Amino acid sequence: MRDRAARxxxxxxxxxxxxxxxxAANWEARLRPLGVPAAFVRTLPQALAGAPGAIVTAGPFRLxxxxxxxxxxxxxxxxxxxxxxxPA
Numbered sequence: 001m002r003d004r005a006a007r008x009x010x011x012x013x014x015x016x017x018x019x020x021x022x023x024a025a026n027w028e029a030r031l032r033p034l035g036v037p038a039a040f041v042r043t044l045p046q047a048l049a050g051a052p053g054a055i056v057t058a059g060p061f062r063l064x065x066x067x068x069x070x071x072x073x074x075x076x077x078x079x080x081x082x083x084x085x086x087p088a
Contacts, residue, residue, distance in 0.1 A: 024041070025040055027040070028040050038070055048064075049066030053065070054067075056077045057077070058077035058078050058079050059078065059079040060079070063077060065077065
């Protein structure tokens with residue numbers, strides 16, 4: 001482990017050079033079948049396009065819904081309360 005840490009800059013340079021030869025999406029496609037956990041960083045629109053059920057409607061608003069799924073439970077979404085809707 002100490003040897004690897006001592007050569008960290010060399011390893012990072014070699015990996016960076018290799019990764020620069022292809023796109024992040026292509027590296028993901030090549031590494032995943034080999035069992036290497038890999039995913040390129042997506043923009044928000046890219047991430048939401050890959051999760052069609054992520055956007056929910058609450059009144060006139062579009063929101064990101066909960067990722068938690070519980071059998072028999074369907075969460076209800078609504079706009080946030082307006083000032084004075086829930087007095088103390």
